[in-house]
Structures are given as C-alpha cells and as structure tokens.
Amino acid sequence: MKITKIETVEVTVPVQAPLRFAYGVHIAFTRTIIKMHTDEGIVGLGETAASAAQVEALGKPIIGQNPFDLDVIRNIIGNRFYWSRDPLVASGLEMACIDIMGKATGMPAYRLMGGKLRDAINMAAYCFYRYPSEETGAPAVSTPDEMASHAADLVDAFGFRTVKLKGGVLDARTEVATMEAMRGRLGPDIRLRLDPQSAWTVETAIEMVPRLETVGLEYFEDPVAGQPNMATVRQRTKLAMSTNMCVTSFDELGQAVQIRAIDVILTDPWYWGGPTQVKTLDTVARTMGIGLSMHSGIELGIGMAVMAHTGVTMIGLTAAVDAHYHHLTDDIIKGDMLLPKDGVLAPPEGPGWGVELDEDKVEKYREIHASGIYRNVYVEANTVGPDPNRPGWFPIIPAW
Numbered sequence: 001m002k003i004t005k006i007e008t009v010e011v012t013v014p015v016q017a018p019l020r021f022a023y024g025v026h027i028a029f030t031r032t033i034i035k036m037h038t039d040e041g042i043v044g045l046g047e048t049a050a051s052a053a054q055v056e057a058l059g060k061p062i063i064g065q066n067p068f069d070l071d072v073i074r075n076i077i078g079n080r081f082y083w084s085r086d087p088l089v090a091s092g093l094e095m096a097c098i099d100i101m102g103k104a105t106g107m108p109a110y111r112l113m114g115g116k117l118r119d120a121i122n123m124a125a126y127c128f129y130r131y132p133s134e135e136t137g138a139p140a141v142s143t144p145d146e147m148a149s150h151a152a153d154l155v156d157a158f159g160f161r162t163v164k165l166k167g168g169v170l171d172a173r174t175e176v177a178t179m180e181a182m183r184g185r186l187g188p189d190i191r192l193r194l195d196p197q198s199a200w201t202v203e204t205a206i207e208m209v210p211r212l213e214t215v216g217l218e219y220f221e222d223p224v225a226g227q228p229n230m231a232t233v234r235q236r237t238k239l240a241m242s243t244n245m246c247v248t249s250f251d252e253l254g255q256a257v258q259i260r261a262i263d264v265i266l267t268d269p270w271y272w273g274g275p276t277q278v279k280t281l282d283t284v285a286r287t288m289g290i291g292l293s294m295h296s297g298i299e300l301g302i303g304m305a306v307m308a309h310t311g312v313t314m315i316g317l318t319a320a321v322d323a324h325y326h327h328l329t330d331d332i333i334k335g336d337m338l339l340p341k342d343g344v345l346a347p348p349e350g351p352g353w354g355v356e357l358d359e360d361k362v363e364k365y366r367e368i369h370a371s372g373i374y375r376n377v378y379v380e381a382n383t384v385g386p387d388p389n390r391p392g393w394f395p396i397i398p399a400w
C-alpha cells in the first residue's frame with residue numbers, strides 16, 4: 001500500500017462562550033483536518049493544530065510510503081532539517097496512517113496499539129472563567145461562586161469526577177478562593193486541579209500553598225514557569241506538581257527527573273509527536289516514577305477519538321483526561337458528539353479511530369473559517385489582540 005495524496009481542510013467551530021486563559025481568549029477552535037489517500041482507495045483521517053500549509057509542505061516527502069511504516073514516516077518528516085521537527089505535523093500525519101491501518105485490517109486503533117486495558121478513559125470537567133455569549137446566551141463566569149455553580153452544572157450534566165480550573169486569569173487570591181468555593185460546592189469526593197499556566201511567581205505560588213493544601217488538589221499544574229522554579233515550589237508543598245509546559249518532549253524529561261521538578265506529566269498525542277510517542281512516554285514515565293495525565297489542545301471529534309483510543313491502551317493513564325470539547329457548539333463528525341457519559345469516554349468502535357466526517361459540517365465550518373467571523377484571536381494577536389474585551393492588553397508572564 002502507498003500513500004498517494006495528503007488532503008487538508010482548516011475548519012473553525014465556535015464555542016458556547018469565550019473562554020479565558022492566561023494568554024488570551026478562545027472564541028472558537030481552529031483545526032486542520034487531514035485526509036490521507038492511498039492507492040488502495042482507503043482514506044485515513046487525522047487532525048492537528050498545525051496549519052494546512054505546514055501539513056502539506058512537511059507531508060510531501062511521505063507520498064509513496066507505506067502508511068504502516070510509522071517509524072520510517074516519522075523520521076522522514078522530522079529529520080529533513082531541524083526546522084521540520086514540528087510534532088504537530090508528524091502527529092497529525094501519524095494519526096491518519098493509524099486510521100488507514102485500522103481501515104485496511106478492519107481493526108479499531110486501540111487494538112493496533114496493544115489493546116484495551118480499560119473500557120474508557122476518565123474525563124475531567126475543564127472549567128474556564130468566561131465572557132458571556134450573545135450568540136448562545138451563555139452567561140459570564142467571573143466570580144468564585146459563579147465558577148462553583150458552573151462546575152456543579154458540568155458535574156451534573158456529564159458525571160465528571162474530576163474538575164480542573166484554568167487559572168492565570170484573575171489574581172491569585174481570587175483563583176484560590178475559586179478553588180475553595182468549588183470544594184465547598186462539590187464536596188470532598190471530586191478531584192480538583194488548578195492550572196495557573198505559569199502566570200504566578202514562585203513567591204505567590206508558595207504563599208498560596210497552605211490554602212490549596214487545605215482545599216486538597218489532585219495536582220497543582222504549572223503554577224510557575226520552568227523546571228527550576230517548579231522544583232522550588234515542589235519542595236514547599238505536599239501537593240503533587242504536574243506540567244504540560246516545562247516538560248513537553250523527551251529531551252526535557254531527564255533534567256526534570258534529576259532536579260525533581262514534577263510528579264505528573266500531562267502528555268498529549270500532538271505535542272509529543274503522535275500516539276506512538278505517547279505510548280513510549282507511558283513506559284518511560286512509569287520507569288521514572290512519574291505519573292501521567294493528558295493535556296487538551298482544543299480537539300474536535302477526530303482528536304477526541306484519538307485520545308480515547310490511545311488512552312485506553314496506556315497503563316499509566318489512570319488520571320482523568322482534560323478536554324475543551326464540552327465547550328464546543330458542534331463537531332465535524334457524523335453522529336453524536338463524543339461527550340462523556342458518567343465521566344468517561346469510550347473509544348468509538350469501528351475500524352481505525354471509529355469516526356467518519358460529516359462532509360456537510362466540514363464544508364460549513366470550512367466556510368466559517370474562511371470568512372474570518374471567528375478570528376483566532378490567539379493566533380492573529382497582531383491584528384485583533386489576544387482578548388477582544390481588553391483592547392491593548394497582552395499577557396505578561398508571570399502576572400502575579
């Protein structure tokens with residue numbers, strides 16, 4: 001079998017309300033959908049945050065390769081020159097190859113990756129301070145009490161047993177008060193996480209530690225920037241420390257272990273270079289005594305299917321997986337959205353990732369992307385600014 005063509009389409013799907021994070025606001029999620037064609041007529045699906053132009057340029061040299069040769073393909077893409085080592089491209093193309101492998105053999109992707117160790121992945125309620133939306137009528141979430149109610153609504157709707165607050169948005173004391181309000185509202189049995197996205201100084205993080213230890217966190221994610229600062233905070237708390245910012249590749253892992261900077265890595269099938277690389281990290285992290293969780297980079301349905309198929313095969317992935325997905329208004333796959341039930345998401349059954357594109361929706365959200373109605377304010381920060389509600393604002397990290 002040979003790869004004959006790599007087709008891409010950029011789509012933008014709006015969210016229910018503008019989501020605030022330390023670096024700006026998400027008003028819609030933009031993803032590049034990959035359709036990899038073969039000489040046997042099989043089309044494999046992938047999804048990534050890399051642009052269509054990047055995927056097409058870096059994907060060209062794998063035309064003619066056998067999609068089963070995942071290591072060959074990753075080396076061709078990643079070792080053309082140092083600038084070609086973009087894991088977002090290699091991962092999206094690897095996902096399309098695995099989908100082809102599944103469709104060619106009639107097997108679900110989880111079987112190709114070693115089989116299901118559990119039936120489903122646990123999912124976390126990802127909570128954001130947000131602006132109100134005129135389009136959907138969704139109200140603002142701006143205060144500790146509003147966030148506690150919002151989190152309780154998500155727990156009721158989807159059965160989440162883990163709740164994460166995206167911090168680094170309001171001042172640190174208000175965010176800790178938000179965690180206290182969430183604990184009060186949700187009770188002792190829900191696992192709580194706080195992720196200030198490295199917007200705090202070491203001094204602020206250490207000052208907040210006693211209150212957060214009283215709240216009780218499953219883990220304290222990236223309060224400060226960089227491994228040395230994380231190690232300093234980690235020495236001052238009983239809380240487990242996690243990251244998706246100071247360890248994002250195998251190259252960064254050795255020092256983090258050496259200086260004891262972290263307890264948990266939020267892995268990611270895109271940033272780590274593909275599902276096979278996340279599987280490798282599962283083994284390496286376990287060997288190093290580091291726990292695993294999974295990061296979300298604003299996925300659509302193909303991405304959620306990838307996370308579920310990959311996650312159920314990973315021994316170390318017992319923690320709930322982050323997903324922005326429940327904030328979306330729609331998706332581009334056929335059938336129901338891949339929303340969690342009873343707090344878990346099972347991998348869709350069927351060959352490969354088990355999902356099919358709804359071509360009408362792909363066209364709808366391709367047009368919306370092309371129209372620029374929902375500008376990606378984060379990417380187009382030079383013209384729009386990272387937060388349309390705060391003209392002239394730009395993030396300074398650390399902020400508190």
Ligand SMILES: [Mg+2]
Nearest residue numbers: 195221222244
């Ligand atoms: Mg994070």
